[in-house]
Amino acid sequence: MSELEGRWSDGRTSRILAVRVRMASPDVLGLEPVEGAAMLWPIGEVSISPRLGRTPRVLRRSGHGQVECPDSPLLDQWFPHGSGRIEGFADWLERRRAAILVAAAVVLVLTVGFVHLGLPAIAKVAAERMxxxxxxxxxxxxxxxxxxxxxxxxxxxxxxxxxxxxxxxxxxxxxxxxxxxxxxxxxxxxxxxxxxxxxxxxxxxxxxxxxxxxxxxxxxxxxxxxxxxxxxxxxxxxxxxxxxxxxxxxxxxxxxxxxxxxxxxxxxxxxxxxxxxxxxxxxxxxxxxxxxxxxxxxxxxxxxxxxxxxxxxxxxxxxxxxxxxxxxxxxxxxxxxxxxx
Ligand SMILES: [Zn+2]
Structure with missing residues (x-):
């Protein structure tokens, strides 16, 4: 498989076009509608939405609209730099629900501990200096x-x-x-x-x-x-x-x-x-x-x-x-x- 099914919209009207997305040449993405001429998007001008769990990815090119397509390993080949580190971390968390639950539990324990032990200790010191x-x-x-x-x-x-x-x-x-x-x-x-x-x-x-x-x-x-x-x-x-x-x-x-x-x-x-x-x-x-x-x-x-x-x-x-x-x-x-x- 070397292409993806996508839905293109121009970003201004409600018109949506089914397109096939593939690499037309190195560094250029080709968007081919069922009818009509193909659109050629230089990779350098395209931004990709962060990967978040199983949500579809969105490719945007300023002034040329956007394409929504299912997430796929192909996108990693086309956009080897992804969409940035923070999004990568968010995705890592999203895929690791256990890690999130553990993190939430840790935050809860720390908060409760702080309220029961930390606050009284701080209040004692502050009260003595009041x-x-x-x-x-x-x-x-x-x-x-x-x-x-x-x-x-x-x-x-x-x-x-x-x-x-x-x-x-x-x-x-x-x-x-x-x-x-x-x-x-x-x-x-x-x-x-x-x-x-x-x-x-x-x-x-x-x-x-x-x-x-x-x-x-x-x-x-x-x-x-x-x-x-x-x-x-x-x-x-x-x-x-x-x-x-x-x-x-x-x-x-x-x-x-x-x-x-x-x-x-x-x-x-x-x-x-x-x-x-x-x-x-x-x-x-x-x-x-x-x-x-x-x-x-x-x-x-x-x-x-x-x-x-x-x-x-x-x-x-x-x-x-x-x-x-x-x-x-x-x-x-x-x-x-x-x-x-
Ligand atoms: Zn009393």
Whole structure:
């Protein structure tokens, strides 16, 4: 076989002509219609479409239209230089579906690995170098957002607030970053019994949580956990991680509507809470701190039990309570009781 069946079109009208394609002479391609005169195309003026799997090839000559013909080894003889390296590679991939699947799996594993290991590691390093002004600015914005949604001035008497602030200051005295920690109280029935730490060290406690805790030892156990979040910079790390995931998703899926730190902080604090790793780390910190102060982590187990039982009416479902960000799981209670022994 030394010729191919092709379909020629002039590239301007819809007319299509069946032609036989063969080498008319060295370096000249002959296109012979069933009727009419043959067209002679010098090879040097003809470009060939890349080979892509089993798709037909297209030969083009500027100003003279194009011929579509089935792929064939003949074309490799006629066009020994093919259509370029990148197309050759694309064709190589196209013909090796297994290679594509393996490559896709590798990309997936690398992406998941990066999100689970790489991002948290980068976020940790970045959070440790984050200037105070950035922490404060991000926290201000988060508070502004939270105030619009949930937080009102506390209804606790001033004397009671002062008493709890002093007890908390004694609890965290001489701890790392203790000077930055400040206790704030808020009336926020919308988020129920709740406490959270902002990246700059502000720790919020809702009136509902104060009312629900069985005693101040239990309240301090919850605050020790929040202090752990601040010591380990979980607020900034979580915000960096989640905004990086949005950013990464934007890059990967072409939607670059990344979320700002300010938006992701309240989301981190109230919806899904910190990562399990951060929660466990804050728990461990709290148990160790309580023991260093001669207190028992049992108080932590007690308050977790109380929170899991006595959720106020109207807050059982869908409410943004301490429960949603800090599920009082049996594992956490067991860990506190083991630390108390
Ligand atoms: Zn927590």
């Amino acid at each position: 200037p105070r002004t950035v922490e404060r600015h991000a926290s201000d914005q988060a508070v502004a957002l939270l105030e619009r949604m949930h937080l009102d001035p506390s209804r606790l008497p001033d004397a009671r607030q002062r008493q709890l602030r002093q007890a908390f200051a004694r609890l965290v005295a001489r701890e790392p970053r203790a000077g930055e920690m400040a206790l704030h109280f808020a009336h926020a029935p919308g988020i129920g019994p709740n406490a959270f730490a902002l990246p700059d060290g502000r720790i919020y406690v809702t009136d509902d949580l104060v009312a629900m805790a069985g005693n101040d030892a239990e309240l301090m156990a919850v605050l020790a956990h929040e202090a752990g979040h601040h010591v380990h910079r979980h607020g900034m790390r979580g915000a960096l991680e989640s905004s990086s995931i949005f950013l990464l998703a934007g890059v990967l899926f072409g939607d670059a509507s990344g979320s700002s730190l300010a938006v992701s902080i309240p989301a981190t604090l109230l919806s899904n809470g910190f990562s399990r790793t951060h929660e466990r780390q804050a728990d461990m910190y709290a148990f160790a701190l309580l023991k260093r102060r001669g207190r028992s982590p049992q108080a932590f187990a007690d308050v977790m039990r109380r929170l899991s039982k006595g959720v106020p009416k109207g807050l059982e479902k869908g409410a943004l309570g301490y429960l949603s960000s800090h599920p009082p799981s049996p594992e956490r209670i067991a860990a506190a009781e083991a630390a108390a022994r």
